[in-house]
Amino acid sequence: MTGPVIEIDLSTSSVRDLNQRLHRLDPGADERRWRVLNPNGAHAIAVGLTAPIDIEIIGHVGYYCAGMNAAATVAIAGHAGTGVAENIMSGCVRVRGNAAQSAAASGRGGLVVIDGDASARCGISMKGVDIVVGGSVGHMSAFMGQAGTLVVCGDAGPDLGDSIYEAEIFVAGEVASLGSDCVEKALDEAAAAHLAGLLERAGVAADSARFRRYGSARRLYNFRVDHAAEY
Amino acid sequence: MCGIVGLFFKARAASPLLGPLLAGMLHEMGERGPDSSGFAIYCDNAPPGGFKASLRAPAADYDWDGFAGKLGAAFPLLGPLRPYGSHAVVTLAAVHEDLHAWLAEHRPEVAIFGFGERIEVFKDVGRPDAVTGRFGLRQRAGTHALGHTRMATESAVTTEHSHPFATGIDLCLVHNGSLSNHNRLRRNLRREGIRFATDNDTEVASGYLTWRLRQGLSLQAALEAALSDLDGFYTFAVGTRDGFAILRDPIACKPAVLAETDEWVAMATEYRAIATLPGAADAEIWEPRPATVYSWQRQ
Numbered sequence: 001m002t003g004p005v006i007e008i009d010l011s012t013s014s015v016r017d018l019n020q021r022l023h024r025l026d027p028g029a030d031e032r033r034w035r036v037l038n039p040n041g042a043h044a045i046a047v048g049l050t051a052p053i054d055i056e057i058i059g060h061v062g063y064y065c066a067g068m069n070a071a072a073t074v075a076i077a078g079h080a081g082t083g084v085a086e087n088i089m090s091g092c093v094r095v096r097g098n099a100a101q102s103a104a105a106s107g108r109g110g111l112v113v114i115d116g117d118a119s120a121r122c123g124i125s126m127k128g129v130d131i132v133v134g135g136s137v138g139h140m141s142a143f144m145g146q147a148g149t150l151v152v153c154g155d156a157g158p159d160l161g162d163s164i165y166e167a168e169i170f171v172a173g174e175v176a177s178l179g180s181d182c183v184e185k186a187l188d189e190a191a192a193a194h195l196a197g198l199l200e201r202a203g204v205a206a207d208s209a210r211f212r213r214y215g216s217a218r219r220l221y222n223f224r225v226d227h228a229a230e231y
Numbered sequence: 232m233c234g235i236v237g238l239f240f241k242a243r244a245a246s247p248l249l250g251p252l253l254a255g256m257l258h259e260m261g262e263r264g265p266d267s268s269g270f271a272i273y274c275d276n277a278p279p280g281g282f283k284a285s286l287r288a289p290a291a292d293y294d295w296d297g298f299a300g301k302l303g304a305a306f307p308l309l310g311p312l313r314p315y316g317s318h319a320v321v322t323l324a325a326v327h328e329d330l331h332a333w334l335a336e337h338r339p340e341v342a343i344f345g346f347g348e349r350i351e352v353f354k355d356v357g358r359p360d361a362v363t364g365r366f367g368l369r370q371r372a373g374t375h376a377l378g379h380t381r382m383a384t385e386s387a388v389t390t391e392h393s394h395p396f397a398t399g400i401d402l403c404l405v406h407n408g409s410l411s412n413h414n415r416l417r418r419n420l421r422r423e424g425i426r427f428a429t430d431n432d433t434e435v436a437s438g439y440l441t442w443r444l445r446q447g448l449s450l451q452a453a454l455e456a457a458l459s460d461l462d463g464f465y466t467f468a469v470g471t472r473d474g475f476a477i478l479r480d481p482i483a484c485k486p487a488v489l490a491e492t493d494e495w496v497a498m499a500t501e502y503r504a505i506a507t508l509p510g511a512a513d514a515e516i517w518e519p520r521p522a523t524v525y526s527w528q529r530q
Contacts, residue, residue: 041503060502060516079516081502082486100486100518119518120483138483139521 003032011038015045025051039065041081046074049091066093069110085112088129101138104131107148113202120157123150126167132202142169143179151198153206161214165221169214170195172206183217232382233407234260235394237468237498238508239375239475239527245274250371252508256497257359257368257378259504264380267393268362269354271403271470274373277322277348281309284321284330285345285352285397287390291316298338305333315366317390318344320351327400331426342391342428347401349472354379354393374529377470379405386431396434398425399441401472406433407500408485410463436461440469454478454524466519468498476526483521490514496527 008018018036025031036057039045043062046055049072057065060078070089079097088107095103098116105121107129114122114131120138123131128147136154143159145167155173162179168191169182178184185191196208236256240246249272257268277283288295299312299321306325313320323330327346334341345352353366359380363369379394386392397403410416413432416439421427425438439460443453450471457467457478466485469476477498479487490497492510499505502516519525 040506041501059512060506062501062503079502097516098518100488101483120521 003030005033005035006031007035007037009037010040010042010045015042018045019047022046022049022051022053022055025053027051039078043081046072049074052091060097069093079116080114084114085110085129088112098135104129107131109148111201113204115204117154123148123167126150130198130201132198132204134204134206136173139176140179142167142182145169149194149198151195151202151204151211153204161216163220164216166216168194170211171214172210172212175212175214178214181217181220182214185213185215187211187213232263232384233394234263234380234500234504235405235407235466235468235498236260236378236500236504237376237405237470237475237477237496239496239529241494241496241527241529243374243529245372245374247372248509249274249373249376250367251369253376253378254359254363254368255507256499256504257363257380259507260378260380260500261359263500264382265358266383266388267354267356267381267390268359268379269352269381269393269395269405270363270366270368270376270378271345271350271352271395271397271405272368272371272373272376273349273401273470273472274351274371275349278309281322281324282327282346282348282400283351284323284343285350286319286321287342287344288317288319289340293317293319295319298341301337302333305337306330315353317355318353318366345395345397345403347397347472349374350397350401350403350470352395352397352403354395355390356388356393374473375470375475377403377405377468377475385409386429391429392431394433395470396431396437398427398434398437399444401470402437402441402444403470404433404437404440405468406436407466407487408464408480410436410461410465412462416460432463436465436467450474450476451524451526454526458522466500473529474526476524477519478524479519479521481522487519488516489519489525490516 034055039059041062047067052071062081064083066074067086072091075094080095080099085093086105088110090110092111094113099118101119103118103122104112106125115134117135118137122137122141124143126145126148132151139157142161146165149168152171156175158176159179161182295314306323309322394405395403410432413435466487492514
């Protein structure tokens with residue numbers, strides 16, 4: 001993207017002012033590149049964006065950064081607090097450092113890349129988002145995942161993919177344990193091509209042949225009469 | 232909600248930066264806990280054989296001079312009583328049990344909020360800036376300190392229910408979360424001789440650690456035992472005479488960030504409290520893992 005870079009310093013400007021400015025962008029204006037300085041862990045930076053703009057945030061961000069993102073590209077040069085890119089619709093959110101719990105929670109589309117580690121519940125209730133984690137993820141990641149792909153280049157914590165519906169999971173390292181109804185599946189040609197394409201889109205250098213694939217055994221879809229006594 | 236903060240300087244010498252930095256961290260956590268605030272600061276040693284008692288009276292205009300006269304007749308005072316409105320710190324040659332018994336008989340309106348060679352505890356209802364201002368935190372030097380901003384979910388909003396809770400000698404605890412088995416645990420610990428002043432869940436966690444340390448366990452081992460015996464959600468920060476520790480429950484819903492430089496270790500519920508510290512931009516920053524004890528000890 002070309003054009004001048006507009007700098008906003010959050011040590012002198014409020015998050016609300018920044019977000020309102022981004023929400024009210026004139027579609028014809030040449031305000032497509034933004035740089036945010038001194039986030040200092042503030043919450044809700046660059047949430048609810050709907051324009052195809054580029055934003056770079058220099059420093060660590062608090063909760064829900066780039067939440068509900070649509071169309072925009074947001075890069076965080078630092079760590080991110082709880083719920084980065086929660087409910088992302090489209091576009092791309094990249095965290096250069098680590099992400100705290102519930103990264104990309106309930107994301108419906110778009111791409112979330114975390115170069116470092118993601119904590120617990122990464123991709124919880126994901127509904128179509130693609131997530132690529134360069135490091136490891138914490139426990140209960142992809143819990144109740146319904147659609148989309150979670151790629152973990154490092155290790156996964158306990159109960160990976162618990163109660164998963166249809167999302168796909170690829171892990172290159174160790175999986176501490178699989179959650180209820182999550183099973184290993186064959187890395188067939190179509191899945192391998194999907195994984196390789198996603199790694200390339202994310203700009204993450206990893207050998208797709210090292211990954212194992214996990215998904216739903218689909219045993220929780222329907223009530224089983226054998227379990228009637230448990231209710 | 233609730234916000235917790237901790238700052239531990241690695242050097243032995245007391246730093247005049249401790250008070251102002253902790254007050255700044257607490258300010259950042261104000262939105263997470265507007266009900267009450269408190270802090271424990273580890274500062275000057277009491278003279279050999281002496282202990283510092285952090286006391287709290289029901290009114291800010293309490294007659295601390297008269298109190299000190301009476302107390303001094305019962306126990307040797309090793310320095311002048313320092314009044315801070317409703318709170319006061321007195322250094323005396325007396326063990327915890329004897330002071331407690333004397334207060335119960337002669338001044339039942341005065342509570343002990345902290346007791347030890349180095350710890351001083353201050354807490355009150357209100358936002359952190361009001362509470363740290365009331366007790367002059369910004370003017371205080373020390374080696375390490377813990378702080379808390381409370382959004383009550385579990386028991387009443389009073390000064391007594393505020394954190395930190397300091398049930399043992401130089402031991403204190405701040406907590407973000409809630410415990411579900413604290414009533415039964417409190418009954419059991421009372422039988423072991425641990426004293427409780429409130430119905431608060433966090434006080435039980437503090438009493439539990441006091442009991443485990445009294446059994447001879449290290450702080451590390453006591454916290455590992457807590458993982459089996461405490462049921463509920465928690466991120467704990469614990470202070471001891473020369474140490475500092477963090478523990479999160481295995482589910483780890485309650486947030487926590489740790490940061491370390493050559494000079495200090497800091498813990499906070501959110502990074503924005505750490506961002507206020509000198510050198511934060513270059514600190515090593517990470518999220519403590521679930522069910523894992525992190526501790527630092529000054530040699």
